[in-house]
Every structure is written in structure tokens, then in C-alpha cells.
Amino acid sequence: MIRINLLPFRVARKKENIRKQISIFLLLIFLFGAVLVWYTMIVNKQILIVKEKTQQINYQILKYKKKADRVAKIKKGLKILEEKLDIVSSLKKQRDKQLVLFDGMTHLIVHDRMWLESLKTNENSVTIKGIAFDNLTIADFMEKLENSSLFDKVDLKTARFRAFKDGAMLKSFELVCIKGKPKQEKPEDSKQGRNGQGKK
Numbered sequence: 001m002i003r004i005n006l007l008p009f010r011v012a013r014k015k016e017n018i019r020k021q022i023s024i025f026l027l028l029i030f031l032f033g034a035v036l037v038w039y040t041m042i043v044n045k046q047i048l049i050v051k052e053k054t055q056q057i058n059y060q061i062l063k064y065k066k067k068a069d070r071v072a073k074i075k076k077g078l079k080i081l082e083e084k085l086d087i088v089s090s091l092k093k094q095r096d097k098q099l100v101l102f103d104g105m106t107h108l109i110v111h112d113r114m115w116l117e118s119l120k121t122n123e124n125s126v127t128i129k130g131i132a133f134d135n136l137t138i139a140d141f142m143e144k145l146e147n148s149s150l151f152d153k154v155d156l157k158t159a160r161f162r163a164f165k166d167g168a169m170l171k172s173f174e175l176v177c178i179k180g181k182p183k184q185e186k187p188e189d190s191k192q193g194r195n196g197q198g199k200k
Contacts, residue, residue, distance in 0.1 A: 108144045113137040126151070128175045135159065138173050145177055153178040 109116065114132035121127075132138045138159060145154045155176045162172040 108141065108148055110137050110140050110144075114141060124179055126177045126179065127157075128177060130173055130175075131162070132171045132173060134171060138171060142175065145175070151177040151179060 105116065105119070109130075110132070114130055114137050116128060116130040118129045119126060120129075130141075132141070138156070142154050142156065145151050155178075157174040157176050159171055159173040161169050163169055
């Protein structure tokens with residue numbers, strides 16, 4: 001009977017299997033490394049794209065921020081200009097009111113019997129200080145003020161004698177006049193005016 005020793009064959013086969021397993025393992029490692037390198041390259045490329053977009057966005061933000069700052073500066077300048085124009089308009093209105101007041105006063109004073117020392121005006125009232133010969137002159141002046149279209153109410157604040165260097169004793173007075181709306185002419189006044197013209 002012939003006997004064949006299969007041990008060397010089995011050992012060689014076992015070594016071959018080990019070699020195959022090692023080759024497969026090394027191939028898997030290589031493939032894994034290649035995939036890892038490929039994925040890393042893709043991620044790096046995406047990172048570069050994101051960085052470029054971020055830089056572009058930051059540039060656009062800076063660009064529009066400069067424009068926004070310029071617009072805000074222009075708006076601020078316009079607001080300051082509007083405030084100045086409002087102040088000028090208000091001053092112009094006040095000046096026109098003062099001119100109307102002073103012009104009206106020249107027609108209301110009792111000529112040759114009194115004179116004004118000062119006029120102090122605010123939004124609602126006018127304080128008038130002056131000198132008159134007597135109480136009757138002050139009363140006539142107050143009546144003219146009340147009948148005018150400039151004031152609704154006239155109050156006598158003070159009226160006292162005042163001595164001057166030449167020895168004259170005159171009446172120093174102070175009036176507080178409340179500003180009012182223009183008064184409409186009464187029909188009786190207009191009739192009297194027409195009648196007066198007819199009599200002349």
C-alpha cells in the first residue's frame with residue numbers, strides 16, 4: 001500500500017491562504033487610505049469655496065456698510081438742515097408778528113401825552129411799560145388796546161407816580177396784554193364809519 005504524505009501540501013496551502021489574507025488586508029488598507037485622501041481633498045475644496053464666498057460676502061457687507069453709513073450721514077445732515085429751516089421759519093414768523101405788534105402800537109399810543117419805555121413779548125402775552133401824564137391817559141391807552149385786534153384782554157399791573165430830574169411827577173405804568181385772534185368789525189362800527197364819512 002502506497003502512502004502519500006500530504007503535510008507539506010497542507011502547510012503550503014495554509015501559507016498561501018495567509019498570504020491571500022494579508023494581500024486582501026493590505027489592499028483594503030490601501031483602498032481605505034485612497035478613499036480617505038479623496039474625501040479629504042473634497043472637504044478641503046469645499047472649505048476653500050466656503051472661504052471664498054465668505055470673503056465675497058464680507059466684501060459686500062463692507063461695501064454696503066459704507067453706503068449705509070453715507071446714507072445715515074446724509075439723513076443726519078438733512079435732519080439738521082430741516083431743524084435749522086424750522087428755526088429760521090419760526091424766527092421769521094416771530095419777526096413778522098413783532099413788526100405787526102410794533103406797527104400797531106404806533107397807532108394806539110395817546111400822542112403827546114405818553115411814551116413807551118419797553119415791550120416784552122412771549123407766545124401768549126405782551127408786557128408794556130411806559131410813562132403817562134395822568135390816569136386818564138393810561139385809561140385811554142388801555143381802551144385803545146382792548147378795542148384793537150391785537151389783544152383779547154388788557155390788565156393794569158402797576159400805576160404809580162414817578163419823579164423826574166426836572167421835578168415833574170408823572171405816572172409810571174405797567175400793562176399785561178393777552179394776545180388774541182383778529183377781531184371782526186362790528187356792523188355798528190362800519191355803519192358809524194360810513195355815516196361819519198357821509199357827514200364829512
